[in-house]
Amino acid sequence: MLEWLKEYSDVLNVLTNVTMILVWMIYLHLLLVAYRRQRRPKLLINRGGSHDVKAHCLISNMSAESVYIQSLVATLKNDDQEWTAAVTDIDELQAENIEHPRETTHQGPLAPGAFMDVGCFSNLIERAARKAGLSERDLKEKVSGLELMVVAAYGADDMSIAAKRSFDLKDNDELTPQTVSSQQISSRHARREVDRFLAKHL
Template identity: 45%
Template sequence: MLNWLGENSGALNVAINLAMLVVWFVYLQLFLMAYLRQRKPKILINRGAGVGMNAHCLVSNMSQEPIYVQSILGILKTDDKSWMMAVTDVEGLDENKPRSKEATNQGPLCQGDHMDIGTLGSLIERTRRCTELPDMDTPPSDVFKEFELIVVAAHSSEALTIGAKRTFRFKPDTPGDNIVPATIETEQISAMWERRRVQRLLKQNL
């Protein structure tokens, strides 16, 4: 055995070095993936402090770095059509006493912070004004199928804007909680083509 090891020591050293190289490569890959996952921006869109149309919509920054919320888009959908409107700014404030922080939902969000962008009912009502169905007396659950919210933001490590979206489904003839999330989690807008699409939508709503 010792003679065989002595005769093949060169080949064994090469094999051991190659094995160590593979181990280090796998380790660096795992480290890099964990680092990139931590750096990846994440925005949450949830509802709380109420039910149905009275529930407040909360936008939270779960990224490792601050983000800057640039715009919030509301989209109302029927089976075959959709309407979109920017609902970033807050309505109903005293114009004689402007306060920028209270007049808009645009602004920075530090890690772990959240902002209340209003009730689902108010966001839906404002989006509904741009539709071809302006009759406010008809409940939206009798007219529309879904309401989608898109949050568009800037992130320090990203060249393109980032974003997240959450869809809420109307439940007609349901008293109380007549609008519910269509998905369990917020969908992150991370694909390059989708981020470019969101950037185009943002330009349309400047």
């Protein structure tokens, strides 16, 4: 056995070194994947307080760093049509009733682990319908779904990040999420599409 080890010691050293290099490469890869996952931005769109349109829409920042909410976009839809409008600004408020600029918009910074209440779903839906030119009758008869997309700036990246979530709207009152969680828009291609979308609809 010793003779065999001496004879093939050079080969065994090479194999040992190669194995150690592979182990370290795998370890570093796992660390990099974990680091990227930890740094990946994540926004959540939830409802709170009710199961109908009176529920409040809550936007949570589960990212490692603060984000700056840039825009909130609502798309009203049915099987054949869609109506999209930005609902970032709170246009129902009268100027004389405003005490702070924050009351006029949903834009603003959001710390890690914090959430923002952007109002009742009914207000968001009515605001989107009004901006899209839909009458109250159209809203009741034509709209059967709602998609909300929140767009934000994250870190030093020039491109926006975004998340969206779709809801079924029944009898213009019952609001049911179509998915368990919000869909994160994270690929560079999809984020470029979001920026083009904003340029078109804002």
